[in-house]
Amino acid sequence: MxxxxxxxxxxxxxxxxxxxxxxxxxxxxxxxxxxxxxxxxxxxxxxxxxxxxxxxxxxxxxxxxxxxxxxxxxxxxxxxxxxxxxxxxxxxxGFGSIEVLGDNRIRAGAAVPDKRLAAAAREAGIGGFHHYHGIPGSVGGALRMNAGANGVETRERVVEVRAVDRQGRKHVITGEEMGYAYRHSSAAPDLIFTGATFEGYAEDRAVIGKLMDEVQAHRETVQPIREKTGGSTFKNPPDSSAWKQIDAAGCRGLTIGGAQMSPLHCNFMLNTGGATSHDLELLGETVRTRVLDHSGIRLDWEIKRIGEFAEDDEPVQPFLGRLL
The missing domain is CATH 3.30.43.10 (Uridine Diphospho-n-acetylenolpyruvylglucosamine Reductase, domain 2)
Known part of the structure; x- marks a missing residue:
């Protein structure tokens, strides 16, 4: 381009x-x-x-x-x-407002950081949102991918979603109509989510604060949160964890160019300094192939990859089987 x-x-x-x-x-x-x-x-x-x-x-x-x-x-x-x-x-x-509605409901714009949603729920004494304290994204992304952590998913909290489609038409969609599954929504891909109404339950603020502190302490202990990273690289396969499969395949700390699978948490991919997107995507596909070779498990990307390859780069091909 x-x-x-x-x-x-x-x-x-x-x-x-x-x-x-x-x-x-x-x-x-x-x-x-x-x-x-x-x-x-x-x-x-x-x-x-x-x-x-x-x-x-x-x-x-x-x-x-x-x-x-x-x-x-x-x-x-x-x-x-x-x-x-x-x-x-x-x-x-334009899309970062939060409003407590009563009946343990919160309305939030799509640009609200997940962490801020968790803080607003705590302040209002509404439980069920502490997991958002550890998710490095915004409400819009959480709605699209059914973001979750600590055993709680977005689908458990959503009442309705506001959206605009590619033709500029506005929509209100119920939580059931979002068609949620693990890290997935079946809502039309052209919909741009602009906000949502969530529902939790009454909870003591001190209890919520303790849960949020536990989320933060866990992240700081096991995740490279101060690095240039995109969070979890791959979705967890059924009955397992992505990091366990990556580790077993010998990919903890694996490096290509300036890209590395974190030595701290090997399902986190890092730009160690000077990495290109091509380095990062090639590293991810190499890990997928090595895991497939080692265990027969196919890891699916959780990181969203968009755009075009640079003219002087070979396109990164999805794994084709055994890594030669």
């Missing part, structure tokens, strides 16, 4: 789009957003002012322009060639 691509697309779209109240930027560097600190630019990055601004923008956007949605960039790998079309990122200003 050349530097002129974003400007060209922006000039093409200007006469067609309404006057947005949000921010629209050409050739926006994704390496400044993703927690891995790697990746090429987005042709256009759009940060809508609010739900109405997002809906109007999408309604006017030509159908042939791809739309990609990202959150805080914590569980995301953007390839070095960048992302074609429009990348939508919801801002804290």
């Amino acid at each position: 050349s530097r002129s691509d974003g400007e060209t697309l922006l000039e093409r779209l200007r006469p067609l789009l309404p006057e947005t109240r949000g921010r629209l930027k050409a050739n926006a560097p994704m390496s400044e957003i993703t927690w891995f600190r790697t990746g090429g630019p987005a042709e256009l990055l759009f940060q809508p002012a609010d739900e109405d601004d997002l809906a109007a923008f999408l309604a006017a956007l030509p159908d042939d322009v791809p739309v990609t949605v990202i959150g805080v960039g914590s569980n995301l790998l953007v390839r070095d060639g960048g992302i074609r079309g429009v990348v939508v990122r919801l801002s804290a200003k």
